[in-house]
Every structure is written in structure tokens, then in C-alpha cells.
Amino acid sequence: MVGVVTVCGAVAGALGALLGIGGGVFLVPFLNAFFGIDFKTAAAISLVTVIATSSAVSAGTTGRQLINLRLGMLLEVASAAGGVAAGVSIAHISDIALERAFAVATAGIALLMLSRLEQRNVIRDPAADPGPLGGRFHDEESGGEVVYQVRRLPIALAASFLAGNVSAAFGIGGGILKVPALNAWCGVPMRAAAATSSLMIGVTAVASVPIQYAHGYVKPPLAAAAVLGVLVGSRAGLWFAGRARAKWLKGLMAAVLVLVSLIYFRRSL
């Protein structure tokens, strides 16, 4: 069992690092649907691995200025609030209602992502003003320094709050909601959105996981196995992410969202 959990962790970690999400969205169905671990335990274990992915992936990304620290911290206000709120109130909402909502949201985001495959959000003029929350980084795809501005901040905050809710409820990082929202609506390039989200999900998970830990849902040996698997997997994913094209990443993300949506639609029937 421990070996299986480690392998699941490695696969989820690789996919997660590649997409700038925690990978929990893969780990929860693996553990819950395929291996029969009850949902709350699977979600809690997954949430612990989200913290590991966040720290490991962020540490590997620093130095390239892809992580937008100011924007990330501002959005963490909303995502942590969402995590705390859901952590406290989740008992009053039925699982079915939550899973249906999640299925609808992921399907919607997948469509949005596909319709905006060409959007890059970058300004190829290093002298442009990024504004108070924007940023600049060296873009490997176009080979120069690029600038971006953050638009529609309230949408980013709302997406982060929702991501915090979903994170606590489903044991995922919530990057799967934030990254597409930041990219499609808020002017943040894919790589910067993914890097910023990777940093944020650690705090988002910590906003609810200590409560699950106190309740005994985090089974330490399984959590340890999953974390170690995710750490190995995320190294592989990170290596690959540096070489993949943004358009390709978006396509993969959309495919993953469709798959997750279908799984959750089936689960909620």
C-alpha cells in the first residue's frame, strides 16, 4: 500500500509541477476512487503533499523572477480566507453539491482555456511599466525580457477565494482554478501565473490542513509515502516544464480539466 501511494504521489507530483498546480487533483481520485481510501483521508493526505509541492517547486523556480511575490501575497489573503471558511463550514454543505459545483467549474475553465490558447499576455518592451502588481521576467520562449500588467484584480481575488474553498473541500491546491483565471482574465502570462500559484498553494493548504491533522485524517505513514513520491515526481515535472511550450501546457491543462470534470460529474451522479 505504501509503495502504491508513493507511486501515485510521484505521478501526481510530476503532472502538478508541469502545470503549476499541486497535483492533488490527480492524487485524490487515485487514492479515493482507485484504492478505496475514504475521501476525507485522501483529501487530507493530498493537501499535505500540496504543501510539499509548493515548497519544492517554488524553491526550484526562484531566481527567474517568475514568482510574483506581491500579487501572490495579496491573493493569499483571499485564498487563505477561503480555506479557513471552508475548513470551518464544510460540514454544512453536502458532498454532492460541492462535487457538482466543482465539475461545472472545471468544465467551464477548460473551455475558456481552449478558447484563449494564443493569448500570451506579455509586452515585449522591457521599458513598459508593469504597474504596482505586474512584473517582468526573462521569457525563454521569445528570448527577451517581457513585462506584464495585472488587470481585473477583483476577479483574481474571487478566484483565489474560491480556490481556497475548493482546496479545503477537495484536498487540492486550488491552482487548477487560479492559474487559468489569472492567465485568461487578469493579464498574467502562463508561466508567471503557474509559478505564483505554486508558491501560494502552500499557504492555501496550511489554511485548512492543520484542522484535518488535528482530526486524525492525515495518516502519517501514508502521508509520508505520498509526500516523498510527490517530491520525486515534481523534480521530474519541473525539469520538463522548463522545456515545454506555453501553448502546449495550456492544451494539456485543458485536457486535464475536462478529465477531472468528467470524473467529478460521474462521482456526483
Add this chain to the structure above:
Amino acid sequence: MTDDPLARFEQRLGRLLVSGVVVSAVLLATGLLFWLWRPGAPPTAWLLNAGLIVLMGTPIVRVIVSVAEYVRLREWVFVIVTLIVLTELTVTVGVALTRR
């Protein structure tokens, strides 16, 4: 590179996160080996739980360090933003501790 203080800050955060991950991974790996070898052995539970607590503590330490950094940079808006995040995390840890 522009935005130098923030770039240095980012690198220091990177080192902090690596340290947290390495320490917790070593604790978890050792604990897991003990668990596989002899599940009831005394250090097993301690090692696994210590690893998990270090893991959960790392993002909290990052937020605390960020408060200090924004104070140093005199970015008061972000000092307040970061303190709000820290307060939210404190609420969660408080709830967790009272439910044990």
C-alpha cells in the same frame, strides 16, 4: 535585473523553502523506514509527525519572514497584507490546537 531587493528576497525565500522540504523529507523518510521495519518502534510516530509539522510550518515561516522583509523595504501596504494572511493562518492553527 530590475527590482533587486525583491529578487534577493525571492532567493532567500527559495533557500528557506528548500531547507523546510529537506528537513521534513529526511524526517518522513526515516520515519517511514522505521514504520516498514518495525511499526511499533518508539521513534516512528515521533519522526513522522515531526516531518509533517516541519512541512506544515514551512509556509507559515515564509509568511513571517515576508512580514519582516516588507517592513525592511518599508512597503507598509504589503506589511498589512502579509499580517492579514498570518492572522488567517493563526486562526486555523488555533482551531486545530483546540480540537486536539
